[in-house]
Amino acid sequence: MNFGRFIRNYSVSQQKILLLSSNWVSGMTIYALLMLHDYLKEENPQYPQAAEDGSWYLKCLQNTFDPQSPNYGALNEELPLSNWCHPRDALSGAWSFVRLYRATSKCEYLKRAEMFAAWHRKYAMRGGYPIWTAFFDEHENTDKYGNFQAGSANYYFDLFMLTQKPRDEKRNLK
Numbered sequence: 227m228n229f230g231r232f233i234r235n236y237s238v239s240q241q242k243i244l245l246l247s248s249n250w251v252s253g254m255t256i257y258a259l260l261m262l263h264d265y266l267k268e269e270n271p272q273y274p275q276a277a278e279d280g281s282w283y284l285k286c287l288q289n290t291f292d293p294q295s296p297n298y299g300a301l302n303e304e305l306p307l308s309n310w311c312h313p314r315d316a317l318s319g320a321w322s323f324v325r326l327y328r329a330t331s332k333c334e335y336l337k338r339a340e341m342f343a344a345w346h347r348k349y350a351m352r353g354g355y356p357i358w359t360a361f362f363d364e365h366e367n368t369d370k371y372g373n374f375q376a377g378s379a380n381y382y383f384d385l386f387m388l389t390q391k392p393r394d395e396k397r398n399l400k
Contacts, residue, residue, distance in 0.1 A: 227306075230283030248304045249287055250315035256280045256322035260329050274329055281326055281335070284319045288338060289345075289362070296349060297362040299341030310361045313350035314375055316342070321381045324388065339385055346378075 228246055232255045235244040247255060256277045263273035286306045289297040301316035302308035320342035327335035350360050356375050359368035 227286070228283070230280045230286075232280060247283070248315060249284060249301045249311065249319035252280055252284050253319035253322035256284075257318075257325045260325050263329075277322075277326060277329070281322070284322065285338070287319065288342070290338075290341070297345070299338075299343075299345035300349070300360065300362065301342060302362075309363045310359055310365070312358060313346060313356045313360050314377065316350075317346060317356070317378055317381050320346075321377065321384065324381065324384045327388065336388065340389070343382065343385055 230252070231246040232252060233243050233245075234247045234251050236242070237244050259273045259277040259280070263270075263277075266273075284301065287302040287304075287308075289295065289300045289302070292298060301311055301319045303311040303315060320339050323335040323339040323342070326332070327339065346356070350356050352369055355371055356378055357367050358370035361367055
């Protein structure tokens, strides 16, 4: 189940991995790998391949089984059966889908980014601002707010730049 996860914390003194990536760390690592590939302008497929490998873990975290579910499109925080996420963390995972689409032109990535955006706008926003924690069960969501939410605007900007579609307009992805 850890295929596609990246090392989050490594202990040099113990010479062992302490933590593997969550949706946030996975998403930003994928984004960084693709940026590095663009920056180096190399033909070496090592970085894009590592980014696509990392996408498998994120795809496992995304709720895609039941389109009628209010959780459809959300990205679980750390495990496929988690019942929650921090919407800003999950947004970083979805943002990597946007970046993967730009790098590969594979419609699956754009579809996943749009599915997340639809969930995020409908269930993770309060008064135009993302909530701290969203639960996918009977627990009450956490309406704390933090100053780390600036990435949300960048995600929606990048998504709009790809689609040129207003947020509520449906796209027919093949």
